[in-house]
Amino acid sequence: xxxxxxxxxxxxxxxxxxxxxxxxxxxxxxxxxxxxxxxxxxxxxxxxxxxxxxxxxxxxxxxxxxxxxxxxxxxxxxxxxxxxxxxxxxxxxxxxxxxxxxxxxxxxxxxxxxxxxxxxxxxxxxxxxxxxxxxxxxxxxxxxx
Amino acid sequence: xxxxxxxxxxxxxxxxxxxxxxxxxxxxxxxxxxxxxxxxxxxxxxxxxxxxxxxxxxxxxxxxxxxxxxxxxxxxxxxxxxxxxxxxxxxxxxxxxxxxxxxxxxxxxxxxxxxxxxxxxxxxxxxxxxxxxxxxxxxxxxxxx
DNA sequence: AACGATAATGCAACCAGGTTGCAAGTCCGT
DNA sequence: ACGGACTTGCAACCTGGTTGCATTATCGTT
Numbered sequence: 001x002x003x004x005x006x007x008x009x010x011x012x013x014x015x016x017x018x019x020x021x022x023x024x025x026x027x028x029x030x031x032x033x034x035x036x037x038x039x040x041x042x043x044x045x046x047x048x049x050x051x052x053x054x055x056x057x058x059x060x061x062x063x064x065x066x067x068x069x070x071x072x073x074x075x076x077x078x079x080x081x082x083x084x085x086x087x088x089x090x091x092x093x094x095x096x097x098x099x100x101x102x103x104x105x106x107x108x109x110x111x112x113x114x115x116x117x118x119x120x121x122x123x124x125x126x127x128x129x130x131x132x133x134x135x136x137x138x139x140x141x142x143x144x145x
Numbered sequence: 146x147x148x149x150x151x152x153x154x155x156x157x158x159x160x161x162x163x164x165x166x167x168x169x170x171x172x173x174x175x176x177x178x179x180x181x182x183x184x185x186x187x188x189x190x191x192x193x194x195x196x197x198x199x200x201x202x203x204x205x206x207x208x209x210x211x212x213x214x215x216x217x218x219x220x221x222x223x224x225x226x227x228x229x230x231x232x233x234x235x236x237x238x239x240x241x242x243x244x245x246x247x248x249x250x251x252x253x254x255x256x257x258x259x260x261x262x263x264x265x266x267x268x269x270x271x272x273x274x275x276x277x278x279x280x281x282x283x284x285x286x287x288x289x290x
Numbered sequence: 291a292a293c294g295a296t297a298a299t300g301c302a303a304c305c306a307g308g309t310t311g312c313a314a315g316t317c318c319g320t
Numbered sequence: 321a322c323g324g325a326c327t328t329g330c331a332a333c334c335t336g337g338t339t340g341c342a343t344t345a346t347c348g349t350t
Binding site for chain 2: 079080084098117119121127132134136141142
Binding site for chain 2: 325326327328329330336337
């Protein structure tokens, strides 16, 4: 195992640090998100969880995800297919996303582009910027991998 | 009427320029979008259309919107509430959006911010950038207007 | 180690946005 | 005015997501 810390332990640790209830569902979901290379949809998670044992209820999944988002451990992005995808937040203040036009997958770009907010009409109060690059991911751009 | 051209005429003209069938639904939808100050959701449009006569079928509305998007006359943005909103495209190559955290409304910022794409992993092909400013709009930021 | 308040889970039903298939109607060139 | 092609309307359907409530698990306390 090259990874310094298995994702399961990392997930548990993150949850314990918040003094939150350490439930299987939370650990499992966070673990899956930490191990993923792209943001995962609700469906992805349900499938992934089901593959390694008994899947949990979809409502539970939604609630766990909402909770993780509220805790600031995870954030959600809604792609053009109107599906929310989730990915763990590694304390990057700002980070952009890449959405593949072909497969719809969504990747986090850890590069923090330091750009200024565009000019706003008077009275508008900016909070944060969201940047998404659209295009084709490596898998979809090249014929076969 | 201070406007140089009523939106109805402007809409008809845009459609005729494409040599497309000039149907009431298309004219009406485009007209409403041109008159709006913020991007309109499917529901907004259905309500607005219903207010001034008989509302059209939701399927028709979806199809008209899809068609307008395919024609490049309109573009759609999916907000955090997973609702698509539509606004006319006035030939701005790039333009940012503002999404209000409170009322969910979505505005187009015509300011073309000339920013470079963030660094991408190898093999990724960027197509275009999407920038959304999140915050509170003027109406929601001030108590009463 | 057992106990109980508190919080998480599972189930069923429900809701909204969006899509599909098909019949009926409309547009536009001839 | 006619006919083919395109558009509209209806009904049924699909998926992502939510709500209410009963059941079960978690964790601090005893």
